[in-house]
Amino acid sequence: MIEASALNKSFGAVAAVAEVSFVARDGQITGLLGPNGAGKSTCLRMLYGVLRPDSGSARIDGIDILGETSTARSRLGVLPHAAGLYNNLSARENIEYFGALQSMKRKTARTRTDLLSRSLGMDAFIERRVKGFSQGQRIKVALARALIHDPGNLILDEPTNGLDVMAIRSLRSMLQDLRAQGRCILFSSHVMQEVAALCDRVVIIGEGRVLADDTPQAIREACGGGTLEEAFLRVLGNAAGLG
Amino acid sequence: MGPLLCVFQKEFRENLRDRRTLFSALLFGPLFGPLLFGAMVSRMLNQSVIESDEPLHLSICGPEHAPGLVSYLESQGVRVRFVALPPGGARAAVRSGAEQVILIIPAEYPARFAAAVPAPVLLVADSSDSQTRKIADRVRMLLGAYGSGIAQLRLQVRGVSPLLVMPLTINDFDVATPAGRAVMILGFMTYFVLFAVLMGGLYLAIDSTAGERERGSLEALLSLPVARGNLVGGKILATCAYMCLSLTLSLTAFVCIFHFVPLERLGMSANLGVGTALAFFAICLPFVPLGAALMTFVASFTRSYREAQTYLAAVLLVPTLPIAFASIYSLKTKSSLMFIPSLSQHLLMTSILKDEPVAALDIFVSAGSSALLALILMVLTARHWRRETMLG
Numbered sequence: 001m002i003e004a005s006a007l008n009k010s011f012g013a014v015a016a017v018a019e020v021s022f023v024a025r026d027g028q029i030t031g032l033l034g035p036n037g038a039g040k041s042t043c044l045r046m047l048y049g050v051l052r053p054d055s056g057s058a059r060i061d062g063i064d065i066l067g068e069t070s071t072a073r074s075r076l077g078v079l080p081h082a083a084g085l086y087n088n089l090s091a092r093e094n095i096e097y098f099g100a101l102q103s104m105k106r107k108t109a110r111t112r113t114d115l116l117s118r119s120l121g122m123d124a125f126i127e128r129r130v131k132g133f134s135q136g137q138r139i140k141v142a143l144a145r146a147l148i149h150d151p152g153n154l155i156l157d158e159p160t161n162g163l164d165v166m167a168i169r170s171l172r173s174m175l176q177d178l179r180a181q182g183r184c185i186l187f188s189s190h191v192m193q194e195v196a197a198l199c200d201r202v203v204i205i206g207e208g209r210v211l212a213d214d215t216p217q218a219i220r221e222a223c224g225g226g227t228l229e230e231a232f233l234r235v236l237g238n239a240a241g242l243g
Numbered sequence: 244m245g246p247l248l249c250v251f252q253k254e255f256r257e258n259l260r261d262r263r264t265l266f267s268a269l270l271f272g273p274l275f276g277p278l279l280f281g282a283m284v285s286r287m288l289n290q291s292v293i294e295s296d297e298p299l300h301l302s303i304c305g306p307e308h309a310p311g312l313v314s315y316l317e318s319q320g321v322r323v324r325f326v327a328l329p330p331g332g333a334r335a336a337v338r339s340g341a342e343q344v345i346l347i348i349p350a351e352y353p354a355r356f357a358a359a360v361p362a363p364v365l366l367v368a369d370s371s372d373s374q375t376r377k378i379a380d381r382v383r384m385l386l387g388a389y390g391s392g393i394a395q396l397r398l399q400v401r402g403v404s405p406l407l408v409m410p411l412t413i414n415d416f417d418v419a420t421p422a423g424r425a426v427m428i429l430g431f432m433t434y435f436v437l438f439a440v441l442m443g444g445l446y447l448a449i450d451s452t453a454g455e456r457e458r459g460s461l462e463a464l465l466s467l468p469v470a471r472g473n474l475v476g477g478k479i480l481a482t483c484a485y486m487c488l489s490l491t492l493s494l495t496a497f498v499c500i501f502h503f504v505p506l507e508r509l510g511m512s513a514n515l516g517v518g519t520a521l522a523f524f525a526i527c528l529p530f531v532p533l534g535a536a537l538m539t540f541v542a543s544f545t546r547s548y549r550e551a552q553t554y555l556a557a558v559l560l561v562p563t564l565p566i567a568f569a570s571i572y573s574l575k576t577k578s579s580l581m582f583i584p585s586l587s588q589h590l591l592m593t594s595i596l597k598d599e600p601v602a603a604l605d606i607f608v609s610a611g612s613s614a615l616l617a618l619i620l621m622v623l624t625a626r627h628w629r630r631e632t633m634l635g
Contacts, residue, residue, distance in 0.1 A: 050462065050465050050631070070468040073467065073468035080463050082460075082461075082462060084459030086460060088261055100246075101469050106244075
């Protein structure tokens, strides 16, 4: 479970995130939806503890990310916005490096990598150096790297960026598998179809504030029916005083 | 395995597969100095051989005016060649390089010589050419010797002792040891050693900081449950390992090169055997973490590979400054200077090359101050890595 309570963060005079609270539950996929620059990445970065909120707190399975950073982080897998890999290492070495840094035993990390390789369909390229990998292959390696220590919670920042349709479909089914395993998945996106197709719950963010937090179905109904995209635009429009 | 060693192992292995790191750490850094050095020293050797052994060739214009002078020059082994040139032709010939040095004996020479008033001779040479300048110097010395011989004869003829006009006899005592003379050339060898140390870690320092950021792997790394100090420590440690490798190769190359360059023929002895190389390694060792921490610190502030390269090029020059000062003011090993990194290493290595005794305290202060500065820089780097701005 991932909880944000009353998070605030300003960069200079700009309030990037204001009073953001929501909960992402286990066994669910929660989508953080908002236009570019709405504060999604800032919000996620506070949740995985690389940014310190001005006020408010972030908890992973009830553990404060700033209080007990290591314990909280060991229960969390992160796929940041820029999920770069080490080009001179093989896919396996990339993944096992993060395993070692998560204090896993070498043998355990190896078995776990074999398992992830099979389930993410990476067997064909697991031993190859990642230099020259396609975007789809890279995202698989980065996802495996985030999952190496078998975390109960997973945060993904715009994971579908730069992926083609095939890769997006395969990522989608990977996330559904992870949900079926009972994990808590929180991901951000500005692509409506993605969120509509995948999420059990949607948190809409605009200008750093939570504008809606409900199931996709409920958000559509609250906005008088139509597609989620129409509902999304209506919610954002209301916030901007255009409604 | 602890996280620090884990980061170290990964950085070491990853860079072992990087062509840029290998080139700068194992090829360019350690070998550039020794090769340049070997080439320079052998050229100096060839030059000095030319100076002393080669016969002196001289073109003379108007030899009929001074047969005595010409036969004196010939008796001194000068290969004389007579040329007839129009007025002004000698300068043009030397300027164009057709002739190296021309001695002109003008028509008024015999009359003035007979009257015992100074007789003019003209020496045409190009002083901007080091080769002909040396020939001109040798000719000038011969002319001077001929002149003073004539002067003594003139005095004796007039019944005056030539000793009267020699109030002083100057006797030179050069106390320089053969090893000391070599230091003139070996002086900047110490810079090449320090340069090799820094070059060894240059690309790793960039790759593990700015490179990590540019690739986009930094944020994932920072979101792991690993203390930032361990990340920084592992990276600096890997940088140190490559620097040690580069230092070892550089010293090995120097030992090999001095084995083949016959310095004794220059009247010098190179005090650079395996023992000296080991002493150099020990002296430079505290400079390794300092260089690694400095480069990692500077590179941590940069956003890209390119930017990091720009700033680190300046860092590479840092150790040259104290060494340049040392040679301008010809500083000697002093305890008060042992607090300055790079300068202290330079002075200690120079002392060893000169076969001078080195105080244990000086070595201790040199190592201590470098290590302390390295520690401060490491703490500052780790502190910077804990900041939010590190994300970029």
